[in-house]
Amino acid sequence: MYRPKTTLEQWRILQAVVDCGGYAHAAAKLNKSQSSLNHAVAKLQSQLGVQLLEVRGRKAYLTEAGEVMLRRSRHLTQNVQDLEVLADSINQDWEPQITLALDLAYPRKLIYPVLRAFYPESRGSRLNILDTVLTGTEEAITQGWADLVIGGTVPRGFLGEPIAEIKFVAVCHPDHPLSAMSSPLDANELLQHLQIVIKDTGQSPDEKQGWLRAEARWTVSQFHMAIDLLLQGLGFCWLPEHEVAHLVDAGRLNRLNIKGSSFRKHINWLVHPRPDAMGPGSKLLSELILSHRQLNHYPPLEIKVGET
Template sequence: MYRTKTTLEQWRILQAVVDSGGYAHAAKLLNKSQSSLNHAVAKLQDQLNVQLLEVKGRKAFLTPAGEVMLRRSRILSQSAQDLEELAKNINQGWEPEITIALDLAFPREYLLPVLKQFQHDCRGSRLKIIDTVLTGTEEAITEGWADIVLTANIPKGHLYEPLVEVDFIAVSHPEHPLATLESPIDPEELLQHIQIVIKDTGKSPVENRGWLKAEQRWTVSQFHAAIELLHEGIGFCWLPTHYVQPLLKKGSLAQLSIKGSSFRRIVVSMVNPHPDRMGPGTRMLTEMILAERQITQ
């Protein structure tokens, strides 16, 4: 294992000498003797076999090598400070990692302002955002592997906060046979065509749930993959309105009018699987999401 020749204290002294414009001011700032600072910097240069400072008159100036080393040393010092701060936060109960299970249908524009704000207050906590679909989102709650779950599928016995309504519409290529039929389309007619569906991320998916009853079924993992197939004239798909609206306006996709139901609506809610043992970071993020709900409504 490599053992460093230098210490953080030596680099801290070098930074203080440069930032203060000399040894005298740095000595007052650090509450140390000027001779001890001279000795520390001289030893640092000797250990590295690189001249970092040169004294002209009463002032110390960085050499070109010193400029590079100083810049890197600031990153080192900040990392050490961040590491100690993280340990302090963990000791206070602040989570080292927070996991969000995010239903693929949830409009990302509602969450992005929250994440932008949270980055300044996260205290070094890592944030893991996992896209989930149907049963997979439920498992994030029942198995408790997520701290915050945004879902339309809520298992019995769990409290939730409604956040946003999401409408799904059936779409296809404008020249697909379904798009040329006289509206509204009989639901039985849909069974004669390929339905593009999004893969359930659960361990035990319910394949005939909801709108996924078509026998001719092609499965993809993301909305954009479904849209790529639709653009090639393959099948039809139920997709969130907010996701396909620009493509409908552009004319590259067409909305299908179906007898009895031209759209399907879900309500995406927030669930905290461990409400009694939420850490401070999870609690803060939860409150931020609820505050954003108030703004968007």
């Protein structure tokens, strides 16, 4: 019978050292001494006969072999965590707490009938509903801290069900200089004007979506703040059409027609970060969300994790 040479704790320590950028920060995060972390990683490398890290200056860097081993180790530790969560779910009839992460762009009017239907059946479960944006929504899935996630992307290795279609439009105040320019606008006309953007809630934001080339940018955390700034005649912003349609219709905001991008369309997906560990409350909430979706039927999206 095969006996493992290494332990899960050693792999978790290696992950912490890499994620924190060195032994000192990892020690603080894990509440362990730096020497114990050094010893654990050194022993791990010795047991495997493979150098995983090399220290240059005060920072630890992965070797090529270390990158491969670390990637595989993350699957290992995540699988163990999922097993433990599954055991907890099996041992209890109903979850005491359910966390639902909602991308800020998802129309809130769609979730309210879901919550009304869920409450009488919730059996006292505490429901945490948290706003997320961009990378923050992805992290809710990949880090597994939410039970259900509604967001604009489905990360690799996860399944998603499409539930809503969101259209983003560029808007500004009627008295803003952009409103007076000939339509359609060249995107270069936007460069010298203030752009209002919504803050990415991720721990490691990745600005890979949307147009972000304006010289001046102000970042806010909510749509209502962005809209208030626009109503003051400040800047332009891409916002969900359902958030600004009434203001455009009332003539309080102007919709910008930009050459090559009159609007951006996004699909919102319902994702189960840990499908095997879902309790009955999360399953019921998921079913209710799907029953209130605002789309024709789409097949579920599946993206395979590449094997190393």
